Amino acid sequence: MSLNDAHDTLKKFSALAHGFPVSYALTYLEVAHDEGLSITTLAERTDMPLSTISRVVAALSDVKKYDLLTVKIAKDEKRRKIIGLTKHGKDFLKTL
Secondary structure (H helix, E strand, O other): OOHHHHHHHHHHHHHHOOOOOHHHHHHHHHHHHOOOEEHHHHHHHHOOOHHHHHHHHHHHHOOOOOOOEEEEEOOOOOOOEEEEEOHHHHHHHHHO
């Protein structure tokens, strides 16, 4: 990715909300890269504490706020949450 590409990508995140946190962008991009991650795996990949990543995912999945991520309970293990992209999240990815 060139510096111009990175700059353009950050501008698009900033257009979602002024001051869009880098941790939110990192989380969104990690899920976009590999949908179906668990919260635990996402925390490991982003090097964020589990409590932080849970709050970030909640904010990114909030329909009133960003509506970029979905959170579903795993069919095989009721305590595990699976993270994916919403339609809006997939549409936003196309703009990047």
